[in-house]
Amino acid sequence: MYALHTYEVRLFFSFLFFPFVTFFIGNIYIQAFPNFSSFLFFILFLFFLFYTCSQNIQATLL
Numbered sequence: 001m002y003a004l005h006t007y008e009v010r011l012f013f014s015f016l017f018f019p020f021v022t023f024f025i026g027n028i029y030i031q032a033f034p035n036f037s038s039f040l041f042f043i044l045f046l047f048f049l050f051y052t053c054s055q056n057i058q059a060t061l062l
Contacts, residue, residue, distance in 0.1 A: 010051070010054055011051075013054045014047070014050060014051040014054050017050065017054075018046075018047055018050060021046060021050055022043050022046055022047075025046060
């Protein structure tokens with residue numbers, strides 16, 4: 001069985017849930033970021049935040 005703590009699985013889970021997180025949170029915070037570059041930085045911050053959270057979740061499942 002393929003190990004859950006590998007890099008590819010963590011990356012897959014991050015890219016799987018990343019559009020949903022950015023869609024819902026982005027719709028809430030789109031008024032706070034009228035500038036597109038700051039909104040892009042906010043989306044990038046959400047991706048790294050969710051990636052580290054998915055790493056912690058997978059580490060606790062071991």
